[in-house]
Amino acid sequence: MTRTTLKRAFRDSLPILAGYLALGMGFGVMLQSKGYSFWWAILMSCTMFAGSGQYAGVDFLASGASILTTAVMTFIINARHFFYGFSLLDKYKGAGILKPYMIFGLTDETYSIVCSAQLDENINPKKYYFFLTALNHSYWITGCTLGAVLGEFLPFDSKGIDFAMTALFIVIMVEQWMSTKEHLPALLGIATTVLCLVIFGADMFIIPSMVLIASELLLFRKKLDKTDSDESGVSGGD
Amino acid sequence: MIDVKHSLILVAVMAVVIAFLRFSPFLAFPEGRKRPKVVTYLGSVLPYAVIGMLVVYCFKGVSVFRYPWGIPELLASALVLGLHVWRRNTLISVFSGVAFYMVLVQLVFV
Numbered sequence: 001m002t003r004t005t006l007k008r009a010f011r012d013s014l015p016i017l018a019g020y021l022a023l024g025m026g027f028g029v030m031l032q033s034k035g036y037s038f039w040w041a042i043l044m045s046c047t048m049f050a051g052s053g054q055y056a057g058v059d060f061l062a063s064g065a066s067i068l069t070t071a072v073m074t075f076i077i078n079a080r081h082f083f084y085g086f087s088l089l090d091k092y093k094g095a096g097i098l099k100p101y102m103i104f105g106l107t108d109e110t111y112s113i114v115c116s117a118q119l120d121e122n123i124n125p126k127k128y129y130f131f132l133t134a135l136n137h138s139y140w141i142t143g144c145t146l147g148a149v150l151g152e153f154l155p156f157d158s159k160g161i162d163f164a165m166t167a168l169f170i171v172i173m174v175e176q177w178m179s180t181k182e183h184l185p186a187l188l189g190i191a192t193t194v195l196c197l198v199i200f201g202a203d204m205f206i207i208p209s210m211v212l213i214a215s216e217l218l219l220f221r222k223k224l225d226k227t228d229s230d231e232s233g234v235s236g237g238d
Numbered sequence: 239m240i241d242v243k244h245s246l247i248l249v250a251v252m253a254v255v256i257a258f259l260r261f262s263p264f265l266a267f268p269e270g271r272k273r274p275k276v277v278t279y280l281g282s283v284l285p286y287a288v289i290g291m292l293v294v295y296c297f298k299g300v301s302v303f304r305y306p307w308g309i310p311e312l313l314a315s316a317l318v319l320g321l322h323v324w325r326r327n328t329l330i331s332v333f334s335g336v337a338f339y340m341v342l343v344q345l346v347f348v
Binding site: 011050064071075083094104161164171174186205 | 239240241244245247248249250251252253255256257259260261262263264267269273275276277278279280281282283284285286287288289290291292293294295296297298299310311314315318319322323326328329331332333335336339340342343344
């Protein structure tokens, strides 16, 4: 069972393997260009495990930013992760000693796969989530370290390989779209983020987007809330 | 030269802030404790909205006003979308999309 679970987690993590190696190497190259050895890449990828957070972190380190600036900016850049846990309170319930690590490693990519994975009965969900998190983390550490070691001397032109992340999110969106008849949350998410991107610009739009999206979802609760009827309605279907 | 001590402190600060954000919901609503229905509701609809946000997030660096006007992203995304609706195989969709995009940005729109 554990083997099957690990296999499934590995298969589902393959798109992330490509994306994390590419994005991680980008980070490593940036970091070493500022004079930091690969030990720093290992340290940061092990303890932070955050794409955009680490990219920004390179600037904070290189410019000798203050602790306050670093804390506030990191908070802003990663604030969206605050919302992810709300969807996983039940899924991660009962995961025991694995749980802290699973929460620590809750990246955009892991979150979107955990939310949308349809698992068969021969898969242990908690172990699956844990393996997925650990595999993704190992890809990320490998990518970051490789980038810092190889620096500018990458053996091949990897330009464009980071599109793996975009493609993965599109695929997950299609899967989610086909899994439900209620498309309002997805449409709100897209429309609100586009609007905020236009209004606030590429550096500032994520927090307003998240806050607006959450407010809109609360506003449409009457129409969208099926968490009550689910408990009684599941067996009443066909 | 690198200020090792200050750099180490900054890495620690960033790691703590990120962990704080990820752990907060779980600390606020621990296992076995009743939580407001609105939290359960938000948790159930957020994934659908967040994935829309993340897709847009991926395109934040694309400008439609200058060369290549976002055409590689548009074409590769359309391929991924079409392939996935057709075959529904994540690996085929993602890796075809990546290969196509790499050809576009390395060989076509240079």
